[in-house]
Amino acid sequence: MASLEAVRSKSASRTRWLLISPAVLVVIIGAIAPLLVIVTYSFLTPGPTGGVNYTLSFDAWTRVLFDRDVFDDTLTLSGTNLEILLRSLLLSLATTVLCLLVGFPTAYFIATRNPLNREVWLLLVTVPFWTNLLIRTFAIQDLIRNEGIINTLLIKTGFISEPIQMLFTNFAICLGLVYVYLPLMILPVYASLERQDRSLLEAASDLYARPFNVLREIIVPLAKPGIIAGSILVFIPAIGTYVTPILLGGGRNLMIGNYIEFQFGQGRDWPFGSALSLALMAIVMVALLVYIRHGDSHGHEHG
Template sequence: MHGHGWKWLLCTPALIVLLLAASGPLLIVAVYSFLSPGNMGGVVWEFSLEAWFRVFFRRDIFEPDLVEWNRAHLQVFWRSIWLSLQTTFICAVLGFPTAWFIATRPRHTRTIWLFLITIPFWTNLLIRTFAIQEMIRNNGTVNAVLMWSGLIDSPIQMMFTEFAVLLGMAYVFLPLMVLPLYAAMEKMDFSLVEAGYDLYASRLNVLWHVILPQVKPGFIAGSILVFIPAIGAYVTPRVLGGGRTMMLGNLIALQFGQGRNWPLGAALAMLMLVVVVGALIFYLRVVGRNDEARRG
């Protein structure tokens, strides 16, 4: 069509940003993972598979031929995936009633509730995380209240546990679940709910057979928005989890910092990318399947 040829030019600024800020660094990270570490950090331009080897395995210090699984790494991988899955689940369970509440308010008050949901974004993540620490540390607010009320005699250890990390991540990522769920619910035809009740469905059946299928796209979007940043979370596990509940993000940061092993950090980062993309494809296949099979 006439004038169609130049319209792609409108995309060029965005393409340039993407190229410089996403594809370029990604390429550098990919290349670094196949190089050797420099003594003071950085890389030596020497091809090596050592970094990728060390992602999964470790050599005995005294007998380099003795190879075993790198359990510490595997534990971090597993913890990252497991905590992220739990975070996603918690956000979904807490986010659904919240989004439902907002979507069923009168139209003019919904904006106020949505506004309230976004307020936490106004404050720096680090400060909010320290605030949680203040709440849950041994002589923090929660323990103080519990001890004052006589429910417990000695403080409950919450800091530096997986619970602390989970709490922090669920708090930070909850809005990312609420907003897409709300968007899906707002589009929902509420007469479908009435039709469900009219056709003898119980509350649970209306939820399961009528509402959930309608808001499924919101759940998919919300889960992706929560799971991806959760698996790479750095600040929350660092502040609330400490060294014992290290996650993938902290492990990668360690290699670029004190560890002085940039190629290993790069290889771990690439691995995370592969895990996330893989999980995404798997998730969309499994969750999206029902629809396509029916439509087919």
């Protein structure tokens, strides 16, 4: 009997392994193997016209944090790298916060419609995804450039006499990022709001909680998993973003994604590019761990 049980569980576990093996294979080929290549590259020296030379070097890693001065060879904390990294962090944090501020009310609005209409509203949220990101970004360019729609309208109606420089600023990058990533915030927040038990809200009102308190004490804590998921979904792609800073930032305000691309292109320094992307990954990972742990403990307090 016992041996039959063992055989059965053995074959069950084999089936399980067989079933997940395609996924495991994809992860190994698609994520782990390239990552190993990048790790290896980051410890090599740059080849003369791109590529790498197979000599061990820690130079790329040193340069992530320190600058060897071009002119007198002294090591200092790298102003360029830190400035670019800081800008990327701030812009993607601002994007996340703005997405939350706009996305939460939107999600709440949709979640409180009657079930038939919800489908329509959700469909509307996904409509922007039907058009290519590049095209939408070019459209934003046309909205906010100096001779663009907004400035022309404002000048024609006499609100301003000189066009406001909006394109090619940090504001433009932020606007573009919020626009692009907003659905990624709305959808998970909606999912968590929709599941909420309406009767809890009624109970709170019956117990004389003011609307603001209902929001703060009940709705937001219960929606926390959705808010966390949405923030992660927005923050991570935003920090590595590449197209938006080029088209809306005008290349004057590089973000880390553009900086990494430059190393693999014109900069011809693949090891440094590899080290930079690994550093970025490490930062995102640490930020995530801190965020999730914090979110968890908070949830338990209320739970």
